Amino acid sequence: xxxxxxxxxxxxxxxxxxxxxxxxxxxxxxxxxxxxxxxxxxxxxxxxxxxxxxxxxxxxxxxxxxxxxxxxxxxxxxxxxxxxxxxxxxxxxxxxxxxxxxxxxxxxxxxxxxxxxxxxxxxxxxxxxxxxxxxxxxxxxxxxxxxxxxxxxxxxxxxxxxxxxxxxxxxxxxxxxxxxxxxxxxxxxxxxxxxxxxxxxxxxxxxxxxxxxxxxxxxxxxxxxxxxxxxxxxxxxxxxxxxxxxxxxxxxxxxxxxxxxxxxxxxxxxxxxxxxxxxxxxxxxxxxxxxxxxxxxxxxxxxxxxxxxxxxxx
Numbered sequence: 001x002x003x004x005x006x007x008x009x010x011x012x013x014x015x016x017x018x019x020x021x022x023x024x025x026x027x028x029x030x031x032x033x034x035x036x037x038x039x040x041x042x043x044x045x046x047x048x049x050x051x052x053x054x055x056x057x058x059x060x061x062x063x064x065x066x067x068x069x070x071x072x073x074x075x076x077x078x079x080x081x082x083x084x085x086x087x088x089x090x091x092x093x094x095x096x097x098x099x100x101x102x103x104x105x106x107x108x109x110x111x112x113x114x115x116x117x118x119x120x121x122x123x124x125x126x127x128x129x130x131x132x133x134x135x136x137x138x139x140x141x142x143x144x145x146x147x148x149x150x151x152x153x154x155x156x157x158x159x160x161x162x163x164x165x166x167x168x169x170x171x172x173x174x175x176x177x178x179x180x181x182x183x184x185x186x187x188x189x190x191x192x193x194x195x196x197x198x199x200x201x202x203x204x205x206x207x208x209x210x211x212x213x214x215x216x217x218x219x220x221x222x223x224x225x226x227x228x229x230x231x232x233x234x235x236x237x238x239x240x241x242x243x244x245x246x247x248x249x250x251x252x253x254x255x256x257x258x259x260x261x262x263x264x265x266x267x268x269x270x271x272x273x274x275x276x277x278x279x280x281x282x283x284x285x286x287x288x289x290x291x292x293x294x295x296x297x298x299x300x301x302x303x304x305x306x307x308x309x310x311x312x313x314x
Contacts, residue, residue: 001170003200008168022200027165028087034161035154036083042150042232043076052146075142082133082151089132090125097124097274123253123278145238145293152245153228159249160221167214170199175211175259191215211259217252224248236293243289250283 002008005019005026046052054072137147166173178193193209228245254276262273 001168001196001198001200003169003198007198023168024162024165024171024200027168028162031158031161031165032083032087035151035158036079038154038157039082039151040076040079042153043079043147044074046146046150047074047076052143052150053141055140055142075140075147078136078140082136082147085132085136086129090129092125093128094125096128123275123282127278143238145242148239148242149232149236152242153225153232156221156228156245156249157225160218160225163214163217163221167212167218170196170201170203172199172201172203172261173214174205174261175213176261177208178211180209210261213256213260217256220252220256224252237295238293239289240293243286243293246282246286246289250279250281250286254279254283 002011002023005021005023006017008023009017009019043052047054052075055075055077056070057073057077059069059071133147133151134144137144163173174194174196180193183189183192191212194212195205195209196203197206199205224245227248228241231241231244234241257273257276257279260273260275262275264271264273267277
């Protein structure tokens with residue numbers, strides 16, 4: 001494993017070149033930038049077709065008086081701010097939910113839990129980051145449903161890329177001990193049983209190889225991204241695509257939890273993890289959202305300022 005980029009550099013080139021960047025953080029940054037690029041492209045598409053309004057910005061150039069005039073621009077202009085909100089609020093939420101999930105360990109060593117290099121819960125980041133973005137989008141007077149739809153594919157693939165960072169660093173998001181005897185003959189061993197040598201937690205798994213669940217989640221995220229991307233031009237009510245994302249995301253996480261190492265608790269007589277419970281809630285919210293947004297929207301009688309004018313009948 002390569003907890004730091006310098007570890008990868010040493011393995012590739014044979015000498016040490018200190019790069020003080022952790023592979024998990026690097027892959028999260030790559031995922032965030034890729035997701036932001038996808039969001040920007042889809043917001044430009046929506047704005048160009050009149051599906052979403054723009055944001056008001058001061059007019060550039062000209063004299064001092066003209067620069068005070070507000071002009072309408074594509075909401076892709078605020079993607080950078082949205083990305084920073086997601087990263088900042090998301091990391092905070094991910095750490096907070098991880099503390100809740102491991103509260104006994106937190107009480108024994110609060111500082112160690114807060115400042116550790118690992119220990120993040122995706123759903124905590126998703127929930128806190130999501131509410132923060134909703135607040136910002138509403139403040140800008142934009143459609144929360146449309147912004148959410150535009151974000152869905154990018155968030156999914158960014159999550160998958162982040163999981164590659166988990167795999168490279170060996171941050172503990174791996175699976176339970178794998179059953180080597182049941183491995184299909186056609187499947188490479190590294191996709192069935194991984195020992196995560198040199199993992200960032202310093203845990204020795206050489207005698208008990210585990211399922212490389214971060215890789216499974218990356219493949220699942222890539223597939224879901226492809227589906228969401230193919231659905232994005234579907235004529236739907238705002239919020240429909242994001243609701244589909246919630247169902248797919250929740251189902252992926254619920255089933256992967258069956259072979260992941262995680263703390264469990266009793267809920268209504270069932271033993272489950274925090275992620276399983278949140279996944280079920282997210283699936284239900286997504287299903288309700290799909291039901292609420294299932295109908296094809298009725299075309300507005302008012303022509304959109306961005307839509308092309310219809311030609312007169314001959």
